[in-house]
Amino acid sequence: MTVIPVGQSWHALEALARQLKEKVEEVFCPHCMKYVKPDIRLIPTFLDSILIEKLCPHCRTVLSTEYTQVRLPDRKPHLIKGGTYIAFEGIDGSGKTYYSKWLVEELKRRDYDVIYVKEPWVDAIKEFLYKHRIDPDAEVYIFAADRIILQTEEILPALEQNKIVVSDRSIFSSIAYQSARGVSEAFIWGVNRSIKVPEFVIILDVPVDVALKRIEGIGRAMTRFEDPEFLERVRRKFLEIAERYANISRFVVVDNSRPEEVVKKEILDHVLRYLEEKEKMAK
Numbered sequence: 001m002t003v004i005p006v007g008q009s010w011h012a013l014e015a016l017a018r019q020l021k022e023k024v025e026e027v028f029c030p031h032c033m034k035y036v037k038p039d040i041r042l043i044p045t046f047l048d049s050i051l052i053e054k055l056c057p058h059c060r061t062v063l064s065t066e067y068t069q070v071r072l073p074d075r076k077p078h079l080i081k082g083g084t085y086i087a088f089e090g091i092d093g094s095g096k097t098y099y100s101k102w103l104v105e106e107l108k109r110r111d112y113d114v115i116y117v118k119e120p121w122v123d124a125i126k127e128f129l130y131k132h133r134i135d136p137d138a139e140v141y142i143f144a145a146d147r148i149i150l151q152t153e154e155i156l157p158a159l160e161q162n163k164i165v166v167s168d169r170s171i172f173s174s175i176a177y178q179s180a181r182g183v184s185e186a187f188i189w190g191v192n193r194s195i196k197v198p199e200f201v202i203i204l205d206v207p208v209d210v211a212l213k214r215i216e217g218i219g220r221a222m223t224r225f226e227d228p229e230f231l232e233r234v235r236r237k238f239l240e241i242a243e244r245y246a247n248i249s250r251f252v253v254v255d256n257s258r259p260e261e262v263v264k265k266e267i268l269d270h271v272l273r274y275l276e277e278k279e280k281m282a283k
């Protein structure tokens with residue numbers, strides 16, 4: 001397996017191409033009707049492989065294709081074992097910001113060491129997303145870049161110091177929103193391959209009309225993500241996620257069409273029970 005060093009991926013690919021080119025044997029090109037020493041083209045794919053194409057240097061016909069395994073840069077966030085990474089998820093107006101900030105205060109009152117973070121994180125990236133309409137696959141890259149910065153600068157250091165991180169959105173927002181815009185989940189996971197996944201996820205579920213009325217109520221400007229039909233698809237995606245990814249995170253779906261006090265009690269019960277369970281397991 002070839003290891004592509006962090007930050008040198010492109011140079012490493014070129015070096016690999018040169019190396020392969022030196023060793024390559026002549027192949028028959030049926031169009032030029034002669035044996036040729038093929039050119040090598042490397043195409044990175046997701047999930048640890050590179051496509052190697054051998055091309056006729058004269059007519060550019062692809063004479064053969066094969067895959068080789070590589071190891072792409074890996075920040076190994078899964079090696080960080082301390083702390084607790086909790087995320088709130090749900091459609092726009094579902095109550096994420098409200099309850100995540102509230103939960104941070106409740107946990108602080110109970111002497112937990114806790115920080116609040118919010119995706120998207122980097123101001124320049126948020127501005128960019130409001131200014132430009134971009135393809136959904138490009139959106140996947142932009143959100144992943146933002147998430148990598150947030151994790152590297154804030155989340156991973158806090159977990160290393162054994163803190164609780166309460167995050168307003170996470171990788172699962174990318175899965176829900178960008179897949180609702182037609183991007184395959186495999187692609188989204190591929191781009192987010194070195195992202196740490198939250199261990200406990202609270203999905204706030206509300207009907208789209210209720211969420212939109214609440215956004216209106218606070219006079220917040222609608223973004224392009226807040227189209228009712230689209231949000232309906234995203235809401236369903238979140239409910240699917242809670243089932244489908246139960247192997248990688250603990251999910252609870254909380255019905256936030258009920259009064260705040262009822263919802264708060266339910267959230268706090270879930271979180272405190274989870275933290276207690278974790279403490280017990282650590283002993």
Ligand SMILES: Nc1ncnc2c1ncn2[C@@H]1O[C@H](COP(=O)(O)OP(=O)(O)O)[C@@H](O)[C@H]1O
Binds near residue numbers: 215256259
């Ligand atoms: N159960 C609830 N009942 C009434 N209003 C609520 C409830 N939960 C949240 N809200 C209100 O809905 C609005 C949108 O919540 P917010 O946290 O901004 O959503 P999000 O961050 O998910 O977009 C806020 O004004 C919040 O106070």
Ligand SMILES: [Mg+2]
Binds near residue numbers: 096
């Ligand atoms: Mg919010």
